[in-house]
Amino acid sequence: MRKWFLPLTVLGLGGLGAALFTERGRNVISSLFERGSKGPSKFVEWNDTAQSELARIQEALDRIAEHLDPGHERLA
Secondary structure, rough: OOOHHHHHHHHHHHHHHHHOOOOOHHHHHHHHHHHHHHHHHHHHHHHHHHHHHHHHHHHHHHHHHHHHHOOOOOOO
16 A cells, blocks of 8 residues: 555646646636535525424424323423
8 A cells, every 4th residue: 555655646636736727627626616605505594494393393292292191291
């Protein structure tokens, strides 16, 4: 594995250099950054939806628990 370390490093750096110095490479890198910047907003939207769904499920479970054992109060 040690004898492949230097050639793989040179190949990786050469590929990175080609991506940075060619027009097509710069376009690909900029499109990746654009897609990455849209990701957090989609994650926040999904997270809000998941949180509201979890709250709805918790309310349903609380109602079920009340019907099954009306003598005990809610713990949380």
